[in-house]
Amino acid sequence: MLEELEQLHEAALQQLAAANSGDDLDNWYKQTLGRKGSIQLLTRKVGSLAADDRPIFGRNVNIAKKALQEAYDARAQQVKMAELAAKISAEALDVTLPGRVQPQGRLHPITQTMRAIYRVFGDMGFQVYRSRDVETDEINFELLNFPPHHPAREMQDSFYTNTPDVILRTHTSGGQIRAMHEYHPEPIRVILPGMCYRNEQITTRSEIQFTQVEGLAVGHNITFADLKGTLTEFARRMFGEERDTRFRASYFPFTEPSAEMDVSCFLCDGDGCQVCKYTGWLEILGCGMVHPNVLRNGGYDPDTYTGFAFGLGPERIAMLKYGIDDIRLFWANDLRFLEQF
């Protein structure tokens, strides 16, 4: 029996050495030291021993149990440490690795251009006034002195809605009327930015949607000299201190007199190049003194108030500034284009 005990002890130690997980250890414990384990089963045979041998056997069993329990505890500790080490290395985090680059958003080139425009006019005391994209024919045309069948409407082929006389604004100029109604009788200095919509043939130079920034100043004793000074200062801040401007007579129903402003070409300094078509000048905006009918429609008496207005196209300015030759790129949402700004 002692021999058998010794063999069991030996075998149990070998099995224990092979136990590599918590499950292995549990099984080993059950089969060895458990209630129905090999050692326990052996002790049941104690009755077959001679009475004198029983205490000796009993002592040896206790020694073996104690030794196995200690071996078990030691192995359990080893397995636990090994499992922990494996877990740590599996979840290893290398804090010295470079981070993954997150794609970063940026402002659309037109938003950037708009903001540059806001800054310049903001410094001159103009506030941003938001007007609506969906507009009535009355505000978009009639109150701006375009009577129903006036030929000047031809230049702004409109998108109509299902509601009669409600259109998508073809220009930001209608906002002048809304601003006047809101500010009357106070003096006004506002710029009105926003998207405009025209039923155009889409080409490299014209789109069915584009932005405009309108400007309006109304007050006492405002003259054409104020208009020229304001817009020339704008051109210099936008395109460089050395820029010259020139005003050419033009026609808009809502201004009288009306003009178009050119700025000396900032690419060739006025010598002539492809961008300015060898004229030395770039056309950048329309402007004029607010027509008396429009002042009246806005609630201002043209006998005591005067004003000037202008309208410019941020796409056109951005095209000139960055040398972009196709206006369709702005709203095509192609990241290869947008990421360049």
Ligand code: DAH
């Ligand atoms: N609304 C005009 C257009 O879309 C631009 C314009 C010209 C606006 C002269 C003005 C202005 O305020 O005075 O073509």
